Amino acid sequence: MSETDTRQRLVVCHAYERVMSLDVVGPLQVFGSANDELVRTGRSASYAVQVAADQPGPVRTSCGVQLYADCAWRTLDLTQVDTLFVPGGDGVARFFKDQEFLDWLRHAEQTIPRLGSVCSGALILAEAGVLDGRMATTHWSRCDQMMRDYPSIHMMGDRLHSYDPTGLDGDPHVFTSAGVTAGIDLALAIVEADHGRSLALSVARRLVMFLKRPGGQAQFSAYLTPEGGVTTRLAGLLEWLPANLAADLSLEVLADRAGMTPRTFSRVFSRDLGMSPARYVERIRVEAARALLQDETISISRVADLCGFRHPETLRRAFQRHLSVSPQEYAERFARKSAVAAV
Structure with a gap:
């Protein structure tokens, strides 16, 4: 119209x-x-x-x-x-x-x-x-x-x-x-x-809204850390993770920080949070990338680096898995063209 x-x-x-x-x-x-x-x-x-x-x-x-x-x-x-x-x-x-x-x-x-x-x-x-x-x-x-x-x-x-x-x-x-x-x-x-x-x-x-999310976008919201049923060692790790997304967050590194063997850590993590450590890390990295893409001065390449994805293509694939949109599409919904600068 x-x-x-x-x-x-x-x-x-x-x-x-x-x-x-x-x-x-x-x-x-x-x-x-x-x-x-x-x-x-x-x-x-x-x-x-x-x-x-x-x-x-x-x-x-x-x-x-x-x-x-x-x-x-x-x-x-x-x-x-x-x-x-x-x-x-x-x-x-x-x-x-x-x-x-x-x-x-x-x-x-x-x-x-x-x-x-x-x-x-x-x-x-x-x-x-x-x-x-x-x-x-x-x-x-x-x-x-x-x-x-x-x-x-x-x-x-x-x-x-x-x-x-x-x-x-x-x-x-x-x-x-x-x-x-x-x-x-x-x-x-x-x-x-x-x-x-x-x-x-x-x-x-x-209205201070996310700008025009399309109908086909997934029903997502900010990823919240579960409050109940998480062991003390995992609670400390979960608080540490968001500030260290660019670090090495491999299973071995996370298990060591939690004071467990990788096998025990994987079992406890999946039991308490209902998903694998790798999937959890990817989800909070995607959430952090979403926030950064609202900044008109930052490129997608830089967002990928800051959030631990290392490469824009890895970030793109994670966005598609979790949100059913690409980082470029997400950034464009804020009408900030510099947010989709050349990568």
Whole structure:
């Protein structure tokens, strides 16, 4: 869609008792911030946002905060709606047997241009049957349930969202997203489709977000050291590792630092952390590389060296294994061209 397109689009998010508050306000804030950016640059606001529930008025979310619904979903004129979001939360199960609401969703799918879900809201779309035969994702903790209960859906559990305006790597009409922040990525993708990459990046900067993660990117977050079940000797080693990523972190070196034989160390490490020492080291090196690639003054070659990968190709392969993107692609999402300097 052209950046000069000035059509007003109504974006509606459904709400219900014990909905995840961020599943509602996160995506809607993206569209509100898009309006702010449009007005700031002399253009007209493009989006109107509403919350729809069983009836107008307060809706208590899963964290206890109340949202205010503008209208009842039954009274919505779907011919005026551009995009409808179905969010997730503890209350999703109540809709599995709500035939009135499921029928309404089926009607909405046939009427509105875009129908999407956030987090476990995908289960409601699945129960309505509108995901049958389509690619879909949801929060990682619900993927097995989706695959078991809805075998006709093409589950892509390691994606952020399944929206693609071109229809080449997702669906422009009915789509889903993973956990809470992935709903924001989904909304940014819609803003980009409507108004171009420049506006989407401006909104992401305003929200201090990772800039426009694509739907096909893996559901990853910062790698956290497990707090429970780690032996004292391993705890000290795990605290030491992040500051020494460029050092020799071979099995023998790590075992010696932990005061164990390599065989014992490997067994204890795998038992306590659920993965081999080599895989753990690679994961924290990738996390460190992700942070460094946000610096516009550093080359990928230098990042590879600082994080212990030694060579950009080794870094590239690790990124593909863990994140399903290349270092170059990751850096470009921050629109910092010097971050992808010649290697």
